[in-house]
Amino acid sequence: MRGFGHLTLILLCLLFFALLPYLPLGIWRDFLLDVGFFVLLFTALALSWDLVARTGQLSLAHGAFFGLGAYGAGLLAPQVGTLPALFLGALGAGAGALVLGWITLRLHGLYFAMASLAFSEVLRTIALKLPFTGGPIGLPVPPPFGGSWPLAAYYLSFSVLFLATALSLWAERSPFRLAQAATRQSEAVARVLGVQVVRVKLWSLLLGSLVAGLAGGVYGMKTLFLSPYDAFSLGRAVEALVIPIFGGLYTTLGPLMGGVVLVSLEHALRLWIKEGYLVVYGAILILVILFLPRGLVGILGRRRG
Amino acid sequence: MELLLQTLLNGLLLSGVYALVATGLALSLGVVGIVNFAHGEFLMMGAFLSYLLFAFRGLDPLLSLGLAFLAAFLVGGLTYQGLIRPVLKAPELNQMLLTFGLAILLQNLALLLFGADTRVVAPPYQATTLALGPFFLGAVPLGAFLLSLATLLLLQVFLSRSRLGLAMRAVAQNRQAPGLLGIEAERVYLLAFGLAAALAGVAGVMLSVMLYASPTVGFAFTLKSFAIVALAGLGNLKGVVPAAFVLALAEALVSTYLPGGGGLVEAVFFLVLFLALVGRAWREA
Numbered sequence: 213m214r215g216f217g218h219l220t221l222i223l224l225c226l227l228f229f230a231l232l233p234y235l236p237l238g239i240w241r242d243f244l245l246d247v248g249f250f251v252l253l254f255t256a257l258a259l260s261w262d263l264v265a266r267t268g269q270l271s272l273a274h275g276a277f278f279g280l281g282a283y284g285a286g287l288l289a290p291q292v293g294t295l296p297a298l299f300l301g302a303l304g305a306g307a308g309a310l311v312l313g314w315i316t317l318r319l320h321g322l323y324f325a326m327a328s329l330a331f332s333e334v335l336r337t338i339a340l341k342l343p344f345t346g347g348p349i350g351l352p353v354p355p356p357f358g359g360s361w362p363l364a365a366y367y368l369s370f371s372v373l374f375l376a377t378a379l380s381l382w383a384e385r386s387p388f389r390l391a392q393a394a395t396r397q398s399e400a401v402a403r404v405l406g407v408q409v410v411r412v413k414l415w416s417l418l419l420g421s422l423v424a425g426l427a428g429g430v431y432g433m434k435t436l437f438l439s440p441y442d443a444f445s446l447g448r449a450v451e452a453l454v455i456p457i458f459g460g461l462y463t464t465l466g467p468l469m470g471g472v473v474l475v476s477l478e479h480a481l482r483l484w485i486k487e488g489y490l491v492v493y494g495a496i497l498i499l500v501i502l503f504l505p506r507g508l509v510g511i512l513g514r515r516r517g
Numbered sequence: 518m519e520l521l522l523q524t525l526l527n528g529l530l531l532s533g534v535y536a537l538v539a540t541g542l543a544l545s546l547g548v549v550g551i552v553n554f555a556h557g558e559f560l561m562m563g564a565f566l567s568y569l570l571f572a573f574r575g576l577d578p579l580l581s582l583g584l585a586f587l588a589a590f591l592v593g594g595l596t597y598q599g600l601i602r603p604v605l606k607a608p609e610l611n612q613m614l615l616t617f618g619l620a621i622l623l624q625n626l627a628l629l630l631f632g633a634d635t636r637v638v639a640p641p642y643q644a645t646t647l648a649l650g651p652f653f654l655g656a657v658p659l660g661a662f663l664l665s666l667a668t669l670l671l672l673q674v675f676l677s678r679s680r681l682g683l684a685m686r687a688v689a690q691n692r693q694a695p696g697l698l699g700i701e702a703e704r705v706y707l708l709a710f711g712l713a714a715a716l717a718g719v720a721g722v723m724l725s726v727m728l729y730a731s732p733t734v735g736f737a738f739t740l741k742s743f744a745i746v747a748l749a750g751l752g753n754l755k756g757v758v759p760a761a762f763v764l765a766l767a768e769a770l771v772s773t774y775l776p777g778g779g780g781l782v783e784a785v786f787f788l789v790l791f792l793a794l795v796g797r798a799w800r801e802a
Contacts, residue, residue: 270610318798321609322552326743327794330787333740337784450621457614490625497618501611502603 217512218465222377225468229370233363245366247479249434252369253427255471257448258455259376260423262467263383265456267413268396270321273312273328274424274452276335277305279444281425282432283345286353289433294356298368298429305425306418308335313417317410320399329446336444350439353432365434372430376423380464383419392416393462424452454493458500460509469508519651520773528769529762530658533665534720534727536761538738539745540669540754541716547752548689548709551601551612554739555619559589559714561627561735563721568730571638578638581722582664589718590711597710602703620736627732635729643726661723668719669758672712676754685709689752737783744790747797764789 232248257278264271284301292300308331316327339345346352356364383389391412394402399409432438459470474496481489504510542556563585570576570584600619604612637643645656676682687695688705696702717738724734745764749756764786771785 265610268610270613315795316798319794322613322743323747323794323797325552325613326747327791327798329740330744330791330794333787334784334791337781341781450617453614454618461610488625488629490621491629494618494620494622494625498600498615498622501607501615501618502600505607505611 218463219381222381222465222468225472226374226377229373233366245363247476249366249369250479251472251475252366252373253431253434254451254455254475255468256369256373256376257424257427257452258459258467258471259373259380259464260420260427261449261452262456262461262463263380263423264416264420265453266383266389266392266396266462267416268321268399269317269413269417270325270453271328271417271420272325272446272449272453273309273332274420275444275446275448276312276328276332277309277421277424278428278431278448278452279332279335279339279440280305280308281428282438282443283339283351283428284425285429286351286432286438287344289354294364294368294433298426298433301429302422302425305421305428309417309421310414313414317413317417329449332444332446332449336440339440339444345440346438348439348441350437351432353436353438355436356430356433365430368430368433369427372423372426375426377464377468379419379423380467383416384464388412388415396462454497456507458496458507460507463509465512466507466509473508523652524769524773525766526652526654527658527773528766530654530662531769532758532762532765533662534723535741535745535765536758537665537668537720537723538717539742539749539757539761540672541713541720542739542742543746543749543752543754543757544709544716545713546746547754548685549597549601549605549706549713550692551605551710552609552616553713554613554616555596555623556616556713556717556742557735557737557739558620558623559593559717559735560721560724560738561623561730561732562592563589563718564725564730564734565627565631565636565721566718567722567725568636568638571640571725572636577640578722578726579640582719585718585722586715589721590715592718593714594707594711596714597707601710602706605706620739624732624736631732633732635731635734636725637729638725640726657726661727664723665720668716672716681705681708741786744786744793747790748793 229248229252233245237244257274261271261274281301281304284304285297288300289297312328312331316324319327340347356368383392391402391407394405394407395409395412402409428443432443455470455474456467458474459468460466478489478493481492500507538557538560542553545551545553545556566585566588567578567581570581571578596619600615604615642656647654647656647659676686684695684700684705685708687700688702692702724730728734741764745757745760748763749760767785767789768782772782775781
């Protein structure tokens with residue numbers, strides 16, 4: 213059985229993050245918990261992107277799902293409370309995914325990537341123009357649970373990652389994995405083998421978007437402020453795809469390791485070289501594709517085709 | 518009526534540069550088979566080259582055109598040799614991510630070097646307008662339009678008359694047969710990728726006068742070029758010009774007629790792209 217080592221590592225990683233607030237961190241505690249929050253959140257986003265990539269679709273719409281979830285939760289939180297708002301925001305992202313998927317999942321490769329990008333850009337413009345989103349000025353978001361518990365955002369973020377990991381592990385270990393892999397490797401062959409290609413792609417996109425929407429909702433509750441340029445930015449989609457590539461595509465451990473390393477690195481780089489950190493990001497992406505096409509997980513030496 | 522005609526005219530003039538950039542993208546897509554997300558960054562480099570030459574040497578952008586062509590050709594060739602050739606046989610996703618990484622790298626490098634300000638190249642003739650009956654034509658957009666058309670015509674002649682051009686079209690049509698006939702596909706790829714970058718570089722110089730040079734201008738043009746190429750259909754070089762015209766026109770109409778249209782211009786572009794792709798999906802299904 214492949215991946216016992218993987219599972220152990222994943223569980224250790226989750227355990228570490230669950231206990232992080234209770235470790236003796238000294239004066240660095242607040243900073244480290246902030247970094248930990250973003251590590252958890254963007255790793256969850258990366259896992260949700262990988263879930264879609266496993267069907268061979270390059271989604272550039274994850275920024276849009278993230279934004280839909282963020283705005284949905286941000287707008288609803290004052291009325292319905294934190295958890296229902298997050299839930300509804302995720303449903304909003306899921307609805308967006310269904311619309312996008314229903315009309316575009318017959319497209320392949322570049323065409324789907326472009327359609328998802330176009331979807332994302334159009335949604336951002338709409339968010340800028342709608343009367344109730346605050347437009348370019350932005351939308352203030354209340355902290356989770358009325359701000360009564362300082363660690364709330366951190367543990368919400370942890371829960372999103374937990375959910376994303378569980379979903380990813382399920383997809384990795386169930387027959388769904390075979391359907392996804394067949395769809396990715398050759399749609400025509402998959403069809404002949406009786407895989408309902410469009411349905412598999414649609415399910416993957418829906419599950420991915422729900423997690424991305426949740427992540428967006430939690431993001432807004434941490435930053436307490438949303439703007440369309442931030443929430444719907446293409447940068448989100450880029451981050452969501454760089455992490456799995458770096459860690460190792462089509463696995464659960466890959467995005468997890470990639471997220472921990474890259475997001476921590478990003479925050480460290482921000483401290484050291486301020487704005488230029490994206491240069492390093494781009495360079496990492498190029499170098500990894502050229503020299504480490506299987507990502508960090510490839511170094512561990514366990515890999516299926 | 519006059520407003521409508523003026524709008525149509527503006528759209529027409531804009532479409533030349535769009536067609537030029539998109540033709541470059543279509544070349545790298547059709548001949549080399551690579552989805553190049555960094556295409557617009559060659560344009561950005563051309564724009565900054567023009568700006569630097571103008572600011573420090575006082576060089577007229579018209580003269581920068583040739584230099585930008587050569588420089589972008591060189592950069593494109595180096596990019597092909599160093600980055601694209603190793604991943605030619607890799608999965609499409611890896612290729613896309615590689616060029617995406619290159620785009621992020623170049624864009625942010627420019628941001629570090631030049632800052633986020635927009636820089637305009639302002640030669641003495643920049644604000645000149647020609648009156649044509651009741652209509653006004655900017656000298657610069659008109660010049661850029663004519664130059665773009667001339668460049669595209671030259672390219673057409675090259676592709677249909679010269680041996681290398683024919684080899685390029687042959688490789689675009691079939692990956693293996695030209696090899697059997699003694700055409701070295703690798704050389705053709707190199708040439709096509711360099712040429713694609715050079716077209717974008719030239720367009721960048723024009724843009725530095727028409728619009729501005731900025732680190733992010735390239736990516737916007739990458740996206741617009743993809744929209745145009747997707748609308749024209751992959752590998753269809755001749756379809757690029759009408760597709761560019763349709764999109765430029767949609768843009769011009771929206772910015773003239775919709776209140777607050779300025780912010781909607783980009784959305785229109787993507788809406789047209791989205792509809793074109795959806796149309797394609799349902800036609801095929």
